[in-house]
Amino acid sequence: MKISYRWLSRHVDLTGLSPQELANDLTLHTAEVEGLHAFAPVLERVVVGHVLERAKHPDADKLSVCRVEVGPAGVAGEALQIVCGAPNVAAGQRVAVALAGTELPGDVKIKKSKIRGVESNGMICSERELGLGDEHNGIWVLPEAATIGRPVLASAPAFGASGIAGALDWVIEIDNKSLTHRPDLWGHRGFAREVHAIRAAALRPLDLELGALAQRARTGQPFDLRVDSPACLRYLALELDGVANGRSPDWLRFLLLAVGQRPIDLLVDLSNFVMLDLGQPNHVFDRRNLPRRSIEVRMARPHERLTTLDGIARDLGPDDLLICSGDAPVALAGVMGGDACKVAPDTSSILLEVASFQPAVVRRTAQRLALRTDASARFEKNLAPTLAGEAVAHFARLLAELQPEVRATSLADAGAWTDPARTLPLRPARVRALLGCEIPDARIEEILTRLGLGVVKRTSGEWDVRIPAIRATKDLTIEQDLVEEIGRIVGYAAIPERPLVAPLTPAPRDERRELVRALQDRLSGTHAFHETLSYSFLPEPLAAQLGVLGDPCVEVVNPVAEGWQRVRRGVATSLLGLLEPNLRHAPVVQLYEVGKGYQPERANAHGEPLELHELALLCAQPRPASGARHDEGALPRAKAIVEDLLRVAGRPVRTWITPHEASAAHGLPATLPPWVHPKRCALACGEQAGVVLASLAELDPRVARALGVASDVAIASLWIDALLTAPRTPVHYEPLPKFPGTRLDVAMSMPAELPAARVEQAIRGAGKELVRRLRLFDLYEGEKAGPGRKSLAYTVELVAEGRTLAEKDTQRFLERLAREAEALGGELRRA
Amino acid sequence: MHEPTQAQPALPELLNDGLARVATARTTDELRALEREFLGKGGVIATLLAAVPSLPAEQRRAAGQGANELKSKLAEALAARERELQEQHLSAELAGASFDPTLPATPPRTGSLHPLTQVTRELEAIFTSMGYAILDGPEVERAYYNFEALNIPADHPAREMHDTFWCDRAGSLVLRTHTSPVQVRAMERLKPPFRAIVPGKVFRQETTDASHEHTFHQMEGLVVGEGITVGHLIGTLKTFLREVFRRDLEVRLRPGYFPFVEPGFELDARCPFCTKGCSVCKQSTWIELCPCGMVHPNVLRAGGIDPERWTGFAFGLGLSRLTMLRYRIDDVRHLLGGDLRFLEQF
Structure with a gap:
């Protein structure tokens, strides 16, 4: 919504209030100001010229060579020679001249030049060249009263304007979103009321009665009006004859131009003016083209068509409200008029429509047709039906002022509307209590009155506040709304800040947040991982690469882009999407994310999908060289990190199981996500067997190929919800050994398929209580280990409690270990 | 010898x-x-x-x-x-020893916390030190909590302002358009008086560019108690800003429209980066920081709280925006882009 300073001053006395101050006032008390712009500041730089002579250009048919007087003494005492291309330039005219050196809008700098060999010392400007509008049929001809040689702006009164501090007008741009709840602010009159309340500036009375015009109109045979739908609350039809349509006066054109409305002709301009003045849209039909002397308002039939003013044929349906003449649609109610009945330059007899429509109906049609117009935007805000009556009068009076010969021949008014004006109770004490500010009763009353509200004080101390129709449809419905009116007009700067006072009680412990933070710190610190945050959407191409297109997921109905409808089920998929782009820049990628996934197949009674809180981590690196240590790959590295994280989480891993074991022993689902390597994956359990705290996998090679990734990649997920419900393993200190122990290396040749955990179990068993530390330092699975064998080498630290370890302890340990190894189908090789 | x-x-x-x-x-x-x-x-x-x-x-x-x-x-x-x-x-x-400290050495492998996490943690620390609880809510949210409970009934034009991602044709599930749905969820769970903040991810169906994202982060604040006034709201937010920017910033409240607060405000602070206008404040010397207001009685009622006895205020901080301000990030899309070259910098 654009507010013209000059327009506003038609309604309220702005003396002593600069455009900047006005903008600031509106910002602090009314609505969000998005900008303040000077309209046509160039008029201060171009001067009024007098065309003394026009001659044909010797060398160009469409150009003329003019001698233009630009000052009492001209420049150097002489008239300037200017070449002009406009057809309407003529001797005797007052014109706007940009002298050499003048800058025009659009970064055009006027220079002395030769045009087809003839010297030109400036430019005679059109309105468009001055940034006034898009009128470019010829130069702008100024009224004779314009003073030659003075800046054009100084002559503004001569064309019905008045220059204000450096420009023809100033325009304040208001954020429409901040007016959603204020139907009264969709016209200048509403803003004038605000300024009246904020500044106590005098509000000029506006007579919105039809008066004498109505007298005459009521004698005429009215249009036959039928309102067949509750979507139309009120419909007024005023017939006017004797109109001379044509170019609007400059004052009107420049007000419209200032707020970005293109002037068309008098009837269209007046219609727009009334809308931008009062906020009430209206429509002018050319009487000639209305097929019948009747108007019917009804819902459209399926596939009924109407060509709107913009020349587009619209396919309509039963949700759209139509204005019809007889049965023929002539306008799309509240959105746009029909092309067939629009006014023409020779229109002399019109039907003015001013109506009230249900906001939701107008919005749906505008939205469905993607046809948001100035009219629909206003109807959506819920305009009071009373405003329609005022707008009829406003239009008629403005037209009659310009063309006294215009006659109102009939007026019809139909619709089952009621006046929304109402009374709200207000407790002045509540105003003070909610704002936290001492405002005297008298000040409260003054503010309400200036805003156009009526105050009746009851003996109880409670007031009755009369809300006029224009404020009653939307934002003033409860007492607290009135508190806002008072607060904003008083100004929130007047409210003293106060500290919150409350009992000092700690907020409840937030274990989830503590856990997540500990894990983040560990990963970003110790493990040198980078935290990322991703979109919750799983784009279709990625879903296809990961093989999860068929997985159930929450889908948005209106995705931001094609293929972006899927909401992720977990976090790991998001990380996999980052793999390839990041590997282009770095050989090692270590990323993690803490986030949420949604599983619709496990929704609750309210239909909310199951929410899973997950920490996913991804570890990609070049494939280890052959002969590298057994734990240099991404998978064992990720495993070690997961074990460390679960220890930090207070739920250390007790067992690693395969998905197959999990399914067989604990009934967990046996299916793996397609990106999980079917063999190289595992699940971590804590103290409770069968409760999976984390999942770990190498990237499936087929998915890796689909992603275009050749690196060694491991993915792990920590299930935050499972971790939080799992019992915490307390950390207890282990006493330091008081007596020296011994360290020895053992190498064992074991069956290839035997899990390392069984070997460790054997070593610990052989050592009885003596094994304090155990570390695998080599694993060999090559040919030399023998068929079906692998060789494992451990460093074992033996310590006895309360005594120095004796040689025979070591001997017994090794003997027992040899027996254990044999029992497992292997042998102790070396000690 | x-x-x-x-x-x-x-x-x-x-x-x-x-x-x-x-x-x-x-x-x-x-x-x-x-x-x-x-x-x-x-x-x-x-x-x-x-x-x-x-x-x-x-x-x-x-x-x-x-x-x-x-x-x-x-x-x-x-x-x-x-x-x-x-x-x-x-x-x-x-005498012969020397060391050139400018000679590059292989840096240790280090990790990082996402800048949003760092800013969120800082804000959480400020509010928890003032006795606020930190709450969480679902990203896939019931339209009831996202709209109806917040005094935004069906057909309310404010719904359009939200550019909602709808998760079903029936219109019962949405990707939450703000962290405000947790207001009524909190009221259902906690007994007044209480103070809480809710950091989280929110969604708007919006075309992205350097300054617009369909997914971003917010932090909701909610205080409900007896005798809570606009003065308390101003005091609270000023204290918060003092902590974040480590100095006193002039603030102003101006009217702002949000259906779930009444009166509703926008809180602006003097631009912390300039005195005469800069690109951050779009030459205005004010930066829009935080929509806020007194909790609408209908919202308190939806949460089962008597608006005659209890009043409260709510505010919404743009975590993505504060993060961008803090690190002078000029393209919002970096935040959720997952590019290591970006993440490594923090």
């Missing part, structure tokens, strides 16, 4: 000769050789001492003493000279 001869040099001569050679030794190896020559097995001293028993009885005592004296003096001189040589060596080493 000095063979015992008849013409054995006199002790003082031996001493002088030994001391002179020790004093001129240039390396520890030379010192070792001298040590062997004089003090070693079969060395000069040993030879002298070996000759003592063959001397006349009256000379033996003096000869023995003389040899021992010679031995201790030489040993002392050798040790002294060795210390001296070591000192010299160390000084030479120190």
Whole structure:
């Protein structure tokens, strides 16, 4: 919504209030100001010229060579020679001249030049060249009263304007979103009321009665009006004859131009003016083209068509409200008029429509047709039906002022509307209590009155506040709304800040947040991982690469882009999407994310999908060289990190199981996500067997190929919800050994398929209580280990409690270990 | 080697000769050789001492003493000279040492916390120190909590302002458009008085560019109590801003429209980066920081709280925006883009 300073001053006395101050006032008390712009500041730089002579250009048919007087003494005492291309330039005219050196809008700098060999010392400007509008049929001809040689702006009164501090007008741009709840602010009159309340500036009375015009109109045979739908609350039809349509006066054109409305002709301009003045849209039909002397308002039939003013044929349906003449649609109610009945330059007899429509109906049609117009935007805000009556009068009076010969021949008014004006109770004490500010009763009353509200004080101390129709449809419905009116007009700067006072009680412990933070710190610190945050959407191409297109997921109905409808089920998929782009820049990628996934197949009674809180981590690196240590790959590295994280989480891993074991022993689902390597994956359990705290996998090679990734990649997920419900393993200190122990290396040749955990179990068993530390330092699975064998080498630290370890302890340990190894189908090789 | 001869040099001569050679030794190896020559097995001293028993009885005592004296003096001189040589060596080493601190060294592998996490943690710390609980809510949210409970009924034009992602045709599930749905969820769970913040991810169906994202982060604040006023809201947010920007910033409240607060405000703060207008504040010297207001009675009612007894305020902080301000990030899409070259910088 654009507010013209000059327009506003038609309604309220702005003396002593600069455009900047006005903008600031509106910002602090009314609505969000998005900008303040000077309209046509160039008029201060171009001067009024007098065309003394026009001659044909010797060398160009469409150009003329003019001698233009630009000052009492001209420049150097002489008239300037200017070449002009406009057809309407003529001797005797007052014109706007940009002298050499003048800058025009659009970064055009006027220079002395030769045009087809003839010297030109400036430019005679059109309105468009001055940034006034898009009128470019010829130069702008100024009224004779314009003073030659003075800046054009100084002559503004001569064309019905008045220059204000450096420009023809100033325009304040208001954020429409901040007016959603204020139907009264969709016209200048509403803003004038605000300024009246904020500044106590005098509000000029506006007579919105039809008066004498109505007298005459009521004698005429009215249009036959039928309102067949509750979507139309009120419909007024005023017939006017004797109109001379044509170019609007400059004052009107420049007000419209200032707020970005293109002037068309008098009837269209007046219609727009009334809308931008009062906020009430209206429509002018050319009487000639209305097929019948009747108007019917009804819902459209399926596939009924109407060509709107913009020349587009619209396919309509039963949700759209139509204005019809007889049965023929002539306008799309509240959105746009029909092309067939629009006014023409020779229109002399019109039907003015001013109506009230249900906001939701107008919005749906505008939205469905993607046809948001100035009219629909206003109807959506819920305009009071009373405003329609005022707008009829406003239009008629403005037209009659310009063309006294215009006659109102009939007026019809139909619709089952009621006046929304109402009374709200207000407790002045509540105003003070909610704002936290001492405002005297008298000040409260003054503010309400200036805003156009009526105050009746009851003996109880409670007031009755009369809300006029224009404020009653939307934002003033409860007492607290009135508190806002008072607060904003008083100004929130007047409210003293106060500290919150409350009992000092700690907020409840937030274990989830503590856990997540500990894990983040560990990963970003110790493990040198980078935290990322991703979109919750799983784009279709990625879903296809990961093989999860068929997985159930929450889908948005209106995705931001094609293929972006899927909401992720977990976090790991998001990380996999980052793999390839990041590997282009770095050989090692270590990323993690803490986030949420949604599983619709496990929704609750309210239909909310199951929410899973997950920490996913991804570890990609070049494939280890052959002969590298057994734990240099991404998978064992990720495993070690997961074990460390679960220890930090207070739920250390007790067992690693395969998905197959999990399914067989604990009934967990046996299916793996397609990106999980079917063999190289595992699940971590804590103290409770069968409760999976984390999942770990190498990237499936087929998915890796689909992603275009050749690196060694491991993915792990920590299930935050499972971790939080799992019992915490307390950390207890282990006493330091008081007596020296011994360290020895053992190498064992074991069956290839035997899990390392069984070997460790054997070593610990052989050592009885003596094994304090155990570390695998080599694993060999090559040919030399023998068929079906692998060789494992451990460093074992033996310590006895309360005594120095004796040689025979070591001997017994090794003997027992040899027996254990044999029992497992292997042998102790070396000690 | 000095063979015992008849013409054995006199002790003082031996001493002088030994001391002179020790004093001129240039390396520890030379010192070792001298040590062997004089003090070693079969060395000069040993030879002298070996000759003592063959001397006349009256000379033996003096000869023995003389040899021992010679031995201790030489040993002392050798040790002294060795210390001296070591000192010299160390000084030479120190004199020759150098270090170029500008020579690049391989940096250790380090990780990082996402900038949004860092800013969120900072804000959480400020609010928890003021006794606020931190709450969480679902991203896939019931339309009821996102709209109806917040005084935004169906057909309310404010719904359009939200550019909602709908998750079903029935319109019962949405991707939450703000963190405000947690307001009524909190009221259902907590008994007033309470104070809470809700950081989280929110969604708007919006075309993205450098300053617009369909997914971003917000932090909701909610305070419900007896006698809570606009003054408390102003005081709270000023305190918060003082902590974040580490200085007093002038603030202003101006009217703002949000259906779930009444009165509703926008809180602006003086631009912390300039005094005369800059690109951050779009030349206005004010930056729009936080929509806020007094909780609408209908919202309190939806949460089962009596609006005549309890009042409250709510505010919404743009975490993505604060993060961008903090690190001068000029393209919002970096935040959720997952590019390591971006993440590594924090």
